[in-house]
Amino acid sequence: MQIILIGINHKTAPVAIRQRLACDAARVSDALTRLRAAYPGSEFFLLSTCNRVECCAVVDRAAGPKPAELAKWLADFRAVEFSQIEQYLYIKTDEDAVTHLFTVAASLDSMVIGESQITAQVKESYKMACTCQTTGKVLNRLFHDAFRATKEIVTRTSISNRRVSVAGVAVELAKQLFSDLQSAKVVIVGAGQMGNLLVEHFRHEKCGDITVVNRSRQRSCRIAEEHGVADTSWDRLDQEIAEANIVVGAASAPQGYLFSKDRIKLLMRRRHRILLIIDITVPRSFDPAVGEIENVYLYSIDDLAQVAQDNIKLREGDMELAVGIIYEAVSAFMDWFQTRQVGPVVGQIKDAFEKISEMEMERFFVGPRQEAHCRGQMEASIGRVVNKLCHCVIKNIDTLSRERSPGEAERFAQHILDNAQQIISEDQKKNQ
């Protein structure tokens, strides 16, 4: 058996090529059904996201499709000229293929390392393959091992829970202050690009009460419509801030601070609620002294950027541990896979040895010896010798598998089989 992986991703192919190979759920299902019909006895898995299209197959090494054949099949299925995608394709086999799949499932090969979306997409694709009945013992084991390794990485490292963007850190910070972020009142002051991005992040966290305030009502209206949030006029700014839990300062203030300490203190009068202020403008629109007010937590874009940078460094530090976990899991899987491979090879060795003994017997019992009465006894005796020699060989393969590795045992067994088959073919040539 051989594990094959062919695919393209954001690192190897531009979006124009990726989208030509990409499939929606219905097409993935169709492709898997056709693959099953075209190559019965093989196992298939197809992953298609905006960043990658990958097909993994477990095929018979001798009789199954070759990697290039599979790649051509995929191109034909999507009606793309193979020559147009050939240069962007990567083909991996056995351990390389398994390592790649484990890495993808753990989100270590993603555009944003650690994002959980890809793990969910791999799970969905695996479910689809199960539904289409294109998975078997090998792929089932492979994906269960991959998901287990991913879970271990999530538990043992902080790769998936560190935000690496300024907007992401701002949301994380809000979650550290407020128990119920969904009911927090968020006021976005300004309708620039960064303000827009923060609205998107807070909406993603299901914040229900977001208001955009901008000097130009037209722009705030546009953002409000785009994200389904409220907007209000600049005159109501003070009133909005007085009621807010989170204020994002995204409106530039070229002539000094827009909000002084006294102004915020006045707005905070007679309230014990926490106010988180994220000032992402340069020059700053909130006086740094505002942070001295009790219950006010003020952060500038530099503070957030610093944390994002630190998180990137910490993620890189965790990568080593994550890769170690992946290698351990791959090694355990390959041991299992190669042990599975040795069984059929041993059977073939036995068949080859028996064939050799039969050929020798045929060569011996020719002419006058053809009618010898001892033929039956000799055949039984040679059969026993072959069995004993076979047992010695199997025992050696078993010892090698335990003391070295299943891979080495498989190579050794394959080597013996090749030699035996060579002897058979040479003998057959002589007889002809």
Add this chain to the structure above:
Amino acid sequence: MLELLPLEKQVFWGIVILSAVSSALAYRQIARDDARVRHLLTAMASLQVTLGAVLLILRAVAIRAFPLTGIFESVLILMVFIGMTFLFLSAFMQQVWFSAGMTWVLFIIVLLAAVVAKPAAVLQEAARTPWVIVHALSMTLAGAMIVFAAAMSLLFLWSRNRLKSRQFLPLLGKMPTIEKLEALNLLGLRLSFVTLTFGLVSGIGLVAVKSAGLGMTLGDWLADSKVVLIAVAWVGLLALLVLHHRLVFSGKTAAQAALVLCFLILFAFIGSRIFCKSSHDFEKESPALHSQVESCNADYTDWH
């Protein structure tokens, strides 16, 4: 130190070892950012609570009465209550700093118990009324709640300090939110106030019923260091809760006040017996148990 019967000593050593290992694991959890330890910490805390309960049962069997008279028992009950609060809240609060903080608080209580460990004592005849059980339980609960409030206050103040100084990276996702810590601090303070009130009322009831039998006048009660400290703590708690409700005190002030009140109440419970002269002590040594402990200690010394 550890003047306990052999079986009690073994159980107590079990608690000490469990608590020390838990504290080391809690440190590891923070230092190495290893969230898997959290489950182990809760398992160890539940074992610690169980052993604490076993120890209380052993004491009850030894004196054939409800073990509420001694300071050691009070600290054990404190540990059991704090442990149970931790186990209950750990279902809702999975941040590593919370479990680490509670584990360290439990370790401090265990160390405190080791300092005050004494053979079980029985109640004086005159003090044997239902008022005593209500009084002792209420006071111990009040102690447990104020210790919990103080633990939350410490976490609150540390988090606040980190957030204000913009060094919040170690907190993100690992510490309960500032709002939750403040709410838990207030919850602890409120529960402590309620139970302390129960304790005071039942104490007054006890005095009203048995004052003559205990050989203490009203003046003696009013001048007793433990009574005075508890009364001051009660007034302090009331003032703190009212001022916080009236929006005069912020979360930070409430947290700082909780720490002061915790110190005051724990000093009243334990310190007043050690450092001040308090007549608020109705236990009577059990001569049989005392001699048993002394002979065990003597055997141990001889063996060495």
